[in-house]
Amino acid sequence: MSETVLKLSGIEKAYKRGLPGEVHVLRGVDLEIARGEVTALVAPSGAGKSTLLHIAGLLDQPDSGRVEIAGEPMQDAADRHRTRVRRGAVGFVYQFHHLLPEFTALENVVLPQLADGTPRRAAETRAKELLDIVGVLPRADHRPAALSGGEQQRVAFCRAMANTPKLLLADEPTGNLDPETSDRVFAALMTLVRETGLSALIATHNLELAARMDRRLHLETGHLREA
Numbered sequence: 001m002s003e004t005v006l007k008l009s010g011i012e013k014a015y016k017r018g019l020p021g022e023v024h025v026l027r028g029v030d031l032e033i034a035r036g037e038v039t040a041l042v043a044p045s046g047a048g049k050s051t052l053l054h055i056a057g058l059l060d061q062p063d064s065g066r067v068e069i070a071g072e073p074m075q076d077a078a079d080r081h082r083t084r085v086r087r088g089a090v091g092f093v094y095q096f097h098h099l100l101p102e103f104t105a106l107e108n109v110v111l112p113q114l115a116d117g118t119p120r121r122a123a124e125t126r127a128k129e130l131l132d133i134v135g136v137l138p139r140a141d142h143r144p145a146a147l148s149g150g151e152q153q154r155v156a157f158c159r160a161m162a163n164t165p166k167l168l169l170a171d172e173p174t175g176n177l178d179p180e181t182s183d184r185v186f187a188a189l190m191t192l193v194r195e196t197g198l199s200a201l202i203a204t205h206n207l208e209l210a211a212r213m214d215r216r217l218h219l220e221t222g223h224l225r226e227a
């Protein structure tokens with residue numbers, strides 16, 4: 001039986017923003033992601049993609065429902081434990097890279113590993129392996145400002161995978177790039193995900209990119225459906 005890396009059951013989430021009332025964003029969302037599976041999350045703007053990713057990544061709590069990461073129920077876990085699981089098991093990639101501007105590409109991938117207790121040498125070896133997979137190793141000593149947008153985003157993918165998470169959550173990871181660069185950078189992301197055996201939930205508006213993933217889920221009117 002395949003291992004379930006992420007399981008959401010009956011997730012409800014509403015934002016209360018006064019008059020004219022609350023926005024009920026998620027209305028009983030169920031989702032399972034198996035180990036090694038890459039799932040596209042497709043939704044119109046404002047449908048709740050970021051809300052769903054934040055709940056799956058333990059950055060936000062649902063109003064009700066269950067969240068399990070690698071079989072471990074998280075909804076009643078203490079904050080410190082949720083933080084530990086999030087740091088250890090989940091990698092995040094956003095539309096904008098959020099790299100540290102004063103550090104090189106290599107250091108941006110090394111630093112999260114040092115913070116996690118990995119010795120510097122091992123951290124540098126892993127960082128170089130990851131940068132090599134996505135084709136930016138020749139730029140390892142450049143700071144983000146000296147990298148192209150596509151290179152910056154590829155470094156951000158490596159940083160998200162630096163601590164060998166079980167699950168990658170990505171919110172429009174190529175949304176900031178022109179179509180041609182987006183295509184190449186997405187291919188680099190897929191190579192990285194496949195080579196590391198990672199599971200991923202990747203939000204995108206781009207149906208061509210969604211078609212290259214294992215599975216497509218549409219989020220509309222608070223419900224998820226298989227496309």
Ligand SMILES: Nc1ncnc2c1ncn2[C@@H]1O[C@H](COP(=O)(O)OP(=O)(O)OP(=O)(O)O)[C@@H](O)[C@H]1O
Nearest residue numbers: 015017023025043044045046047048049050051052
């Ligand atoms: N903190 C908040 N308070 C009130 N309403 C919120 C809050 N965060 C999000 N919303 C509302 O909830 C809905 C879903 O927001 P969310 O950011 O999850 O959508 P999204 O699908 O990621 O959108 P986009 O693709 O445009 O980024 C939107 O209508 C948004 O205005």
